[in-house]
Each structure stands twice: as C-alpha cells, then as structure tokens.
Amino acid sequence: MRKLFGALAVAAAASLAGEARLPASAASAPVPPKLRLPATARPTAYEVDLTIIPEKETFSGAIDIDLELTEPTSLLWLNATELTVTEASLTEGKRRQTAQIVPGGDDFVGFGFRRSAAPGRARLHAVFSGKVSNTNTTGIFRQKAGEDWYAFTQFEAIDARRAFPCFDEPSDKVPWRLTLRVPKQDLAVSNAPVASEEPLAGDLKAVRFARTSPLPSYLVAFGVGPFDIVDAGRAGKNATPIRMIVPRGRGNEARYAAQTTGPLLEALEGYFGIPYPYAKLDNLVIPQTVRFGAMENAALVTYNETIELVKPEEETPLFRLRWASICAHETAHQWFGDLVTLAWWNDTWLNESFATWMGSKTLEKWKPEWDIPVRRVASRSETIEGDTLVSARKIRQPIESKGDIDNAFDDISYGKGSAVLSMFESWVGAEKFQKGVRRYLAAHAHGNATAEDFLSTLEAEGGTGLAKAFSTFLDQAGVPVLNLRLSCASGQAPSLLVSQRRLLPKGSPPAAAAVWSIPVCVRYGAGEWSERSCELLAAPEARWPLFSTRGCPAWALGNAGELGYYAAVYEGDLLGKLLAGGAPALTLPERVGVLQDLATLGNAGQVSWANALAIALEFAGDGNPHVVSAAVRIASGIDDHLVPDDRRVHYERFIRRYFGPRARQLGWNPKPGEDEETQLLRPTLLRFVARAGRDPELRAEARRLALAWLEDPKATGPDTRGTVLALAAEQGDRALFERYRPKAKSLSDRRDRNRLLWAIGRFHDPTLEREALQILLTDEFDIRESLTILWSALGHPPTREVAWQFFKANFDSLLSRMPQEMRATVPWVGRDFCDPEHRADVEDFFKERVRKLEGTQRPLAEALEAIDQCVALKADQQGAVSDFLSKY
Numbered sequence: 001m002r003k004l005f006g007a008l009a010v011a012a013a014a015s016l017a018g019e020a021r022l023p024a025s026a027a028s029a030p031v032p033p034k035l036r037l038p039a040t041a042r043p044t045a046y047e048v049d050l051t052i053i054p055e056k057e058t059f060s061g062a063i064d065i066d067l068e069l070t071e072p073t074s075l076l077w078l079n080a081t082e083l084t085v086t087e088a089s090l091t092e093g094k095r096r097q098t099a100q101i102v103p104g105g106d107d108f109v110g111f112g113f114r115r116s117a118a119p120g121r122a123r124l125h126a127v128f129s130g131k132v133s134n135t136n137t138t139g140i141f142r143q144k145a146g147e148d149w150y151a152f153t154q155f156e157a158i159d160a161r162r163a164f165p166c167f168d169e170p171s172d173k174v175p176w177r178l179t180l181r182v183p184k185q186d187l188a189v190s191n192a193p194v195a196s197e198e199p200l201a202g203d204l205k206a207v208r209f210a211r212t213s214p215l216p217s218y219l220v221a222f223g224v225g226p227f228d229i230v231d232a233g234r235a236g237k238n239a240t241p242i243r244m245i246v247p248r249g250r251g252n253e254a255r256y257a258a259q260t261t262g263p264l265l266e267a268l269e270g271y272f273g274i275p276y277p278y279a280k281l282d283n284l285v286i287p288q289t290v291r292f293g294a295m296e297n298a299a300l301v302t303y304n305e306t307i308e309l310v311k312p313e314e315e316t317p318l319f320r321l322r323w324a325s326i327c328a329h330e331t332a333h334q335w336f337g338d339l340v341t342l343a344w345w346n347d348t349w350l351n352e353s354f355a356t357w358m359g360s361k362t363l364e365k366w367k368p369e370w371d372i373p374v375r376r377v378a379s380r381s382e383t384i385e386g387d388t389l390v391s392a393r394k395i396r397q398p399i400e401s402k403g404d405i406d407n408a409f410d411d412i413s414y415g416k417g418s419a420v421l422s423m424f425e426s427w428v429g430a431e432k433f434q435k436g437v438r439r440y441l442a443a444h445a446h447g448n449a450t451a452e453d454f455l456s457t458l459e460a461e462g463g464t465g466l467a468k469a470f471s472t473f474l475d476q477a478g479v480p481v482l483n484l485r486l487s488c489a490s491g492q493a494p495s496l497l498v499s500q501r502r503l504l505p506k507g508s509p510p511a512a513a514a515v516w517s518i519p520v521c522v523r524y525g526a527g528e529w530s531e532r533s534c535e536l537l538a539a540p541e542a543r544w545p546l547f548s549t550r551g552c553p554a555w556a557l558g559n560a561g562e563l564g565y566y567a568a569v570y571e572g573d574l575l576g577k578l579l580a581g582g583a584p585a586l587t588l589p590e591r592v593g594v595l596q597d598l599a600t601l602g603n604a605g606q607v608s609w610a611n612a613l614a615i616a617l618e619f620a621g622d623g624n625p626h627v628v629s630a631a632v633r634i635a636s637g638i639d640d641h642l643v644p645d646d647r648r649v650h651y652e653r654f655i656r657r658y659f660g661p662r663a664r665q666l667g668w669n670p671k672p673g674e675d676e677e678t679q680l681l682r683p684t685l686l687r688f689v690a691r692a693g694r695d696p697e698l699r700a701e702a703r704r705l706a707l708a709w710l711e712d713p714k715a716t717g718p719d720t721r722g723t724v725l726a727l728a729a730e731q732g733d734r735a736l737f738e739r740y741r742p743k744a745k746s747l748s749d750r751r752d753r754n755r756l757l758w759a760i761g762r763f764h765d766p767t768l769e770r771e772a773l774q775i776l777l778t779d780e781f782d783i784r785e786s787l788t789i790l791w792s793a794l795g796h797p798p799t800r801e802v803a804w805q806f807f808k809a810n811f812d813s814l815l816s817r818m819p820q821e822m823r824a825t826v827p828w829v830g831r832d833f834c835d836p837e838h839r840a841d842v843e844d845f846f847k848e849r850v851r852k853l854e855g856t857q858r859p860l861a862e863a864l865e866a867i868d869q870c871v872a873l874k875a876d877q878q879g880a881v882s883d884f885l886s887k888y
C-alpha cells in the first residue's frame with residue numbers, strides 16, 4: 001500500500017465536500033464518504049470476472065466499470081467490504097494510468113489518480129480477492145448439501161460490495177456482463193442466460209453470461225455447484241423458460257414449485273399489462289438462509305430450501321400456501337423492484353409493501369379457496385399490534401445509517417405498507433388503481449422511481465388528494481384507532497360519531513399527537529337491509545349522518561370489508577349488537593376482522609380482556625376455521641402474562657371446555673377427505689388446546705406420536721410434527737432427551753432437524769435445558785441450526801429464565817458464533833418479559849453493548865417498550881381476567 005501525497009488528498013477532500021462532513025483535520029488523509037457515494041462519478045456498465053470454487057473459502061476476480069465523470073477526478077470512491085484490491089487502473093480514451101488503492105474503512109475503497117481524470121467517459125479496471133463466508137448469508141457464501149459444496153450470493157441491501165468494488169446504490173442501474181470461472185463439473189447460473197462456455201486449464205471452465213438488462217448491484221446474483229435442473233416449461237407472452245435449480249438429487253421435491261411458477265407469472269403479467277421483463281426465470285434453492293426466506297434477484301430468484309422443496313408425501317396445504325405466497329411476492333418484484341427500482345432505501349417500503357400486496361392479490365384470484373381476503377385481515381391486525389410501539393418506524397423512515405437500511409426490512413415495510421395499499425386501492429377503486437400501477441411501471445421501466453412518482457401516478461388516475469392522504473400514513477408513525485358511537489336521538493336522522501387518535505397502549509411513553517386522512521368505510525343495517533358509505537376522515541372527529549330512511553340501524557361496522565388500516569373501538573353496546581347471534585350480517589373477512597382487532601385492542605389495553613374472552617367463547621365453536629383461529633388468538637392472548645398462577649387451572653378448564661371438543665375431533669393427524677381449511681386450522685388449534693389448555697388426551701397422544709415418530713417418520717403429519725415433538729419434550733425426561741439429541745444429529749431432512757432442535761429447547765428440567773443450550777457452544781450442529789434451541793427456550797415461559805441467563809453468560813461467545821446478519825436483532829431476546837426486574841436487567845445488559853453493534857438501538861428500544869406495555873397491561877387487566885376465569 002502506498003501513501004497518498006498532499007495534493008491528491010486535498011483534491012479528494014474538495015470533491016467530497018457536501019457529501020461527507022469532514023473533520024477539520026481531514027486534509028492530511030482522504031476521508032471516505034459516510035454513507036453514500038459522492039455524485040461525481042456514475043457507472044454506465046460493468047464487466048465482472050470471478051473465479052468461484054465452492055470448495056474454497058476465498059474467491060478472486062476483476063471488474064471493469066464504464067464510468068461517466070461529472071468533474072475532474074483525482075480520487076474515486078467505490079463501495080467495497082472485506083475485499084483486497086491488489087491493482088487498478090483508469091483508462092480515458094487511449095490513455096491508461098495506474099490507480100493507487102486508498103483504504104476506505106468498512107464500506108469503501110478509493111482509487112487515486114496521479115493525473116486527474118477529465119469529466120466524461122472513463123473505464124476503471126480493478127483486480128481483487130475476497131472471502132466466501134461459511135456462516136453468513138451475505139455477499140458470496142458457500143454451503144454444503146449432502147456431500148457437495150455450493151456457492152451462492154445475497155446482495156440486498158448493501159452486500160454486493162463484498163463481492164466486487166462497485167457503486168452499491170440502487171439508483172446506479174446499468175447492464176452487467178458476468179463471467180464465472182468455476183469447476184468443470186459444476187453448473188453456474190446468474191441473472192442472464194449463458195452466452196458461451198469454454199474450458200480452462202486446471203479443471204475449470206469459463207461460463208460467460210449474456211449482458212443483463214439494467215440492474216442495480218443489489219439484484220445481481222449467481223449460484224455455482226453440482227445442481228440439478230428441473231425444467232418447468234414456458235409461460236407468459238414471451239414464452240419465458242422457467243427452471244428450478246436444486247441441490248443434486250432433489251429434483252422430485254420441486255414438483256409443486258415447478259408446476260405453479262408459470263401460472264403465477266402469467267397472473268402477474270395479466271395484472272401489470274407488461275410481459276415478464278427478462279429472458280428467463282430461474283428459482284434457485286439455497287439450503288440455509290438467515291433473516292430472509294427468498295430474494296427477488298432479477299430472473300434468478302433464490303429461495304430457502306424449506307420454501308421451495310418438499311418431499312412429495314409431505315406436500316400439505318400449508319406448504320402449498322406458503323410457497324405460492326412467497327413465489328407470488330418474489331415474482332411480483334420482477335416488475336415492481338427489478339424492472340422499476342427504488343431510487344434509495346428510504347423507499348424500501350415501496351418494494352416490499354407492493355410485492356406483499358400484489359402477492360396476496362394474485363393468490364386471491366388464482367386460488368379463491370384459500371380465502372386470501374380473510375388471511376389479509378388477520379395479518380393486518382397482527383401488523384397493527386406491532387405498530388402500537390412508539391419506537392416503531394414510520395413506513396418511510398429517513399436513512400441516516402447502515403443500520404437504518406437493515407431496520408427497514410420489517411413488518412412496517414411489508415405488512416403495514418401493504419395494508420395501506422389495500423385501503424387506498426379500495427378507496428380509489430381497483431380498476432383505476434391498476435391503471436395507475438401500469439402507468440407507473442411503463443413510465444419508469446428499467447429505471448428508478450420514488451414514492452412521489454408512484455403516488456402522483458396513482459393520483460392522476462384516482463383523483464386529487466390521494467397523495468396527501470396517503471402521505472399521512474407514510475410519514476407518520478403509528479396506527480389510528482377510531483372510536484365509533486351511534487346516535488339515534490328521536491326526531492333526528494341517525495348519525496355516527498367518529499373520532500380518531502393514535503393507538504397508544506397503556507405504559508407507552510408520550511408520543512406526538514397525530515391526525516391521519518383515513519378513508520373510512522362503514523356498514524350499518526338492521527334485519528334484511530344494510531348500507532355502506534365511505535368518507536375521508538381528515539379531522540380528529542366527525543359526525544356522519546346515516547342516509548337511511550329506515551330508522552335507527554341495529555348494528556354498525558366501522559371498517560367495511562375490514563380493508564382500512566385502523567382499529568375500531570365500538571362504544572356503548574355497539575360491539576354487542578354487531579356480534580349478536582354470531583354476526584350473520586357480516587361477511588367472513590368482517591367477522592374475522594372484528595375478532596382479530598379485539599385481540600389487538602386487548603393487548604393494547606383498549607378493551608377489557610374479560611369482555612374479549614366472553615366474546616371469544618361465543619365464536620370458539622364456529623363452523624368456519626378462520627373464525628375459530630381468530631377466537632384462539634383472543635383466548636391465547638392472556639396465556640403468557642395475564643393469567644394469575646392461582647387461576648391457571650381455571651384457564652385450562654376454560655380452554656378445554658370451549659376449544660377442546662373441536663381440537664379432539666380434529667386430532668393430531670390429517671384425515672382422508674378433509675378440506676384444506678380444516679388442515680390449516682389444525683396446527684393452531686391443537687397447539688393451543690394441548691399446551692395452554694393442557695388437554696390430557698391430546699398431550700398423551702402427542703407423547704405417543706413423538707415416540708412413534710422416532711421409529712417411523714410417517715407417524716405424525718408434517719404440519720403438527722413440530723408441536724408434537726415439542727409437547728413431548730415439555731413433559732419429557734432424560735430418557736427422551738437422550739433419544740432426541742442423537743436423532744437430530746442423524747437426520748438428513750433439514751425441516752425435521754429444525755423441528756427436533758426446537759423441541760430440544762423445551763425440556764422443563766433445568767438440568768436438561770442447560771445441557772441443551774450448551775449445544776450452541778459446540779460444533780455438534782451448525783450454529784444457524786442450533787440457535788433454534790435458544791429461540792425456542794426463550795419463547796416458552798417455563799424455559800425462558802434459564803435461557804436468558806445462558807444467553808447473558810455466553811453472550812460474547814454466541815455473538816462471535818452467530819451469523820453476522822443476526823446480530824442487529826439480538827436485543828429482541830428480552831422482549832417477552834413482563835416485569836420491572838427483567839426490564840432493568842435487559843436494559844442494563846444491552847445498554848453499553850448496543851453502542852458497539854450496528855443497528856441494535858431500535859430493536860432494544862422496541863424490546864424495552866414491549867416490556868413496559870406488558871407490565872402496564874398486567875397491572876390494568878389481570879384482576880378482571882382473574883375474575884372472569886374464576887367461573888371455570
């Protein structure tokens with residue numbers, strides 16, 4: 001490494017002014033940018049040549065970047081992380097000069113030029129080497145499946161810089177040409193089809209890929225290894241070839257994925273009105289992923305093995321629903337995210353909200369029997385619960401650090417954003433909304449766009465005021481709660497009094513007052529008649545006359561179709577009237593929405609838990625599985641912290657009485673001829689009645705099935721197997737522990753091994769639990785798998801304390817072993833506690849540690865706030881819960 005001389009350093013500082021705040025002393029050494037690259041140079045094309053040998057823990061390569069310089073440049077910064085750049089040069093026309101490599105800290109590398117490069121075109125060439133990770137799933141990493149090594153990539157959001165020096169920002173969207181030098185017997189796949197292959201010396205070959213359409217660095221991807229290919233035919237307007245790329249010997253497990261990708265692609269094409277934008281679509285399996293399940297790399301989508309592959313005899317409705325939801329989401333990204341890309345990470349929501357919304361919209365049409373509108377309502381309600389934290393992000397949160405980029409991939413971006421899209425789609429009308437989406441995609445195809453671009457296009461179709469109203473949800477944190485009161489004074493037309501405020505649970509820190517512009521749709525009626533009306537509620541409160549000539553309605557629903565992103569609190573006897581007799585006037589999504597919101601509002605301390613429980617038992621025996629699931633969510637909401645010890649037995653009796661009959665009738669294993677909904681209900685209901693309700697019959701059967709499964713893999717169905725194994729562990733002794741542990745080691749099926757490790761974290765005997773946790777400090781299992789033991793033990797009240805003590809005592813060792821990308825969320829391990837002592841303990845433990853760990857401040861704030869909420873809720877509600885349960 002050569003030191004830079006004075007003039008270059010000054011020029012560097014000057015070119016950075018405005019991009020990075022330079023300390024006064026910086027003139028002596030070039031200071032790398034802080035977060036973003038200076039705008040003085042942009043790429044116009046890349047050529048990348050990498051040597052990837054999956055058996056090796058290092059790789060090497062060269063990159064040529066065509067540049068457009070906007071000003072004289074003597075120091076060019078690029079992104080690079082843990083790369084060793086050994087040589088570089090810059091070519092302008094016919095003049096070539098060697099570049100000096102300037103260290104740039106964790107995220108940058110500088111290239112210094114003795115002769116300042118002129119504005120205009122230039123080409124940078126750099127030679128480098130880097131590491132292939134064994135544990136992380138960021139940058140280039142390798143994994144073993146069977147006896148074979150495979151190499152993969154995951155670059156979103158900012159890890160392309162681990163593979164090559166580049167402009168690692170989404171707005172730099174240009175064509176790429178990749179060449180991979182790989183072992184002769186391996187297959188190499190990337191974003192574009194293979195253009196040519198040629199043998200090289202030393203058992204290698206060079207695979208050259210065609211030039212890609214313009215792509216940002218985060219969507220570049222490849223895979224290398226002895227994969228098998230499953231041909232999934234062609235689909236869509238351009239007869240796009242579709243393939244499943246799977247670890248050797250596992251093609252038969254891709255049956256469902258291969259069969260369904262084409263139809264999903266065609267459904268999306270139909271909606272967008274633009275043919276699938278790339279030359280092919282490959283779905284590549286990654287055996288293990290950390291903190292992501294799938295990734296929408298252009299034309300080379302990657303999926304965690306358990307999402308794409310399943311043994312034919314274990315292909316259950318749950319598997320099919322999960323695959324199709326994720327495949328629809330990732331494939332929707334090929335248009336929304338890939339064809340049109342966000343300009344910067346403050347609009348991560350635009351990518352993720354849209355793909356989530358579009359994925360579920362696609363399934364709704366494609367498989368009506370999956371009741372997608374009902375599932376949407378249930379997940380909206382759970383998102384609202386997370387959004388009650390004052391520390392929750394805004395949908396569009398400014399990005400000030402790398403940690404903010406990482407934090408943006410949360411349920412606010414996915415769940416809240418998609419719920420808000422649904423709400424505005426319903427307000428604008430599905431047809432106009434679709435026109436807006438089509439217009440937006442066509443206008444920005446192969447380019448970048450911002451939230452403003454999207455909203456202004458929608459507004460052009462949907463009418464003025466949309467963008468402004470939408471922004472009240474984008475740029476304000478939190479979720480509105482609507483209070484509704486029906487007024488039917490004699491001599492006056494009936495009216496609805498509606499008021500909005502931010503939903504803040506008891507125990508929340510003070511938060512700024514907020515007013516949203518909410519598209520509110522209400523329904524009301526009596527007997528045979530009902531009416532629907534929609535208004536934009538932009539003020540804190542309003543009185544809406546109900547244009548009904550038929551007198552006072554018997555009931556009123558505050559969220560017609562349950563498409564609004566808000567929770568409704570019904571004042572007086574309005575909720576009782578709404579749900580009377582099983583709420584026959586409501587649609588299924590509406591019935592489920594009202595019940596789901598009740599659980600959310602109960603947890604937020606906005607409705608009495610005693611009332612919520614009384615309602616749950618009314619619906620526990622409902623004929624519809626979604627309604628039963630919603631009732632389970634209410635009844636299980638008090639399990640962890642609100643049931644006093646001396647009422648535990650009463651709580652168990654309550655559960656067995658109302659939920660037990662259906663659970664016992666279903667049994668642990670599927671029965672021939674059952675409908676899909678029933679199969680989907682089974683895991684939730686059985687787990688609740690057997691664990692929280694301690695149903696002796698189901699527990700004994702679980703133990704019997706777990707023992708049988710150790711001998712015969714067909715003894716339990718895949719959807720309940722995890723629960724069965726864990727329940728047996730919860731009642732289990734050393735003998736069972738001694739059978740589980742070697743069994744987990746011997747399993748080749750990753751899903752089953754994960755289920756068993758989950759169960760191994762559930763032994764109530766503290767000696768066994770400590771032994772189980774010790775496994776994390778050994779190499780008995782891959783750490784990414786053995787961490788399951790810790791998460792399992794932390795998630796279960798009887799094992800939580802021992803797990804927490806273990807976590808604290810071994811923090812440094814665990815942190816050094818766990819994948820890097822998991823570290824940012826470690827403070828969440830404390831969020832399930834519910835008492836002031838543990839709150840203090842969690843805060844003390846993490847206070848100093850989060851300073852050293854990028855991105856952990858927000859997760860810690862969320863964890864502490866969740867504990868505060870829980871403590872306050874317990875103080876407020878436990879007495880009433882106790883009184884309610886005393887009747888059972």
Ligand SMILES: [Zn+2]
Pocket residue numbers: 296329330333351352355
């Ligand atoms: Zn996504």
